[in-house]
Amino acid sequence: MKNYFITSVLLCSVFTAGCFSQEKQIHPSFDLTPSSLQLIIEDLNPEIQKRIIQNPYRFLQLALSMLEQPEELFLLADKKHAITRDQTPQEVVSPYDYGISVTRKDRTVSALMIDQLKNLCESAASEGLNIVFASGYRPFDYQEMIYNRYVDQMGQEDADRISARPGTSQHQLGTAVDFGTIDDSYALTEEGKWLTENAGNFGFSLSYPEGYEHITGYKWENWHYRYITIEGVEIQKEFFSDIQQYLIEFWDKHSNDLKEFRRE
Numbered sequence: 001m002k003n004y005f006i007t008s009v010l011l012c013s014v015f016t017a018g019c020f021s022q023e024k025q026i027h028p029s030f031d032l033t034p035s036s037l038q039l040i041i042e043d044l045n046p047e048i049q050k051r052i053i054q055n056p057y058r059f060l061q062l063a064l065s066m067l068e069q070p071e072e073l074f075l076l077a078d079k080k081h082a083i084t085r086d087q088t089p090q091e092v093v094s095p096y097d098y099g100i101s102v103t104r105k106d107r108t109v110s111a112l113m114i115d116q117l118k119n120l121c122e123s124a125a126s127e128g129l130n131i132v133f134a135s136g137y138r139p140f141d142y143q144e145m146i147y148n149r150y151v152d153q154m155g156q157e158d159a160d161r162i163s164a165r166p167g168t169s170q171h172q173l174g175t176a177v178d179f180g181t182i183d184d185s186y187a188l189t190e191e192g193k194w195l196t197e198n199a200g201n202f203g204f205s206l207s208y209p210e211g212y213e214h215i216t217g218y219k220w221e222n223w224h225y226r227y228i229t230i231e232g233v234e235i236q237k238e239f240f241s242d243i244q245q246y247l248i249e250f251w252d253k254h255s256n257d258l259k260e261f262r263r264e
């Protein structure tokens with residue numbers, strides 16, 4: 001009798017899910033059931049898929065906060081995906097004007113991240129550390145000039161080894177920042193270590209982590225962070241193995257799918 005009951009319950013749930021698609025919605029802001037979400041994430045690596053399936057509400061909650069942000073914060077710009085010449089930050093400001101330590105006063109960043117950049121620097125300062133802003137926004141034309149100069153000097157093949165082609169640098173977005181001395185030794189400084197521990201609390205994510213050159217296309221850069229919002233860092237950490245490239249590639253492919261299923 002007991003077995004019969006269990007079988008009926010099982011059959012019933014299979015029947016309702018399969019025939020009437022009455023599977024439960026995961027999140028009030030999306031018309032998405034577990035199986036329709038599965039279709040969106042099926043090209044992700046199995047480990048990432050598993051984490052999303054285990055906690056789909058949290059995943060959609062963080063995705064929702066990303067959808068509410070300006071799209072330029074999560075654009076894919078790497079060696080395989082160049083952004084166009086006209087992709088520029090909506091507004092740029094000078095960190096120097098905000099009281100941030102800089103190596104050059106004339107350098108700028110996207111206005112979208114200046115408050116968090118300031119918070120980050122002030123928080124480090126309260127612990128006696130001096131985080132120095134070295135480089136931020138670099139326009140397409142600037143990168144093109146540098147790259148072409150190398151091509152003239154040494155030919156394209158060698159130029160590609162040491163310089164990014166125009167459109168392939170995160171710096172064109174205005175949300176990537178280089179800190180400190182821009183070399184490997186910075187990782188060993190107190191400031192470098194502090195950034196590793198704390199940058200994420202302000203929405204900054206290390207773009208090119210050690211050992212991931214085959215994934216990111218860039219060797220380890222301990223000084224190069226990209227602002228992707230605090231929720232962006234959380235979704236990266238909780239679901240995307242803490243690798244920014246995995247998150248941004250997913251977003252490039254599927255943020256429109258999520259948008260389609262969003263309830264107005």
Ligand SMILES: [Zn+2]
Nearest residue numbers: 176177178224
């Ligand atoms: Zn950089």
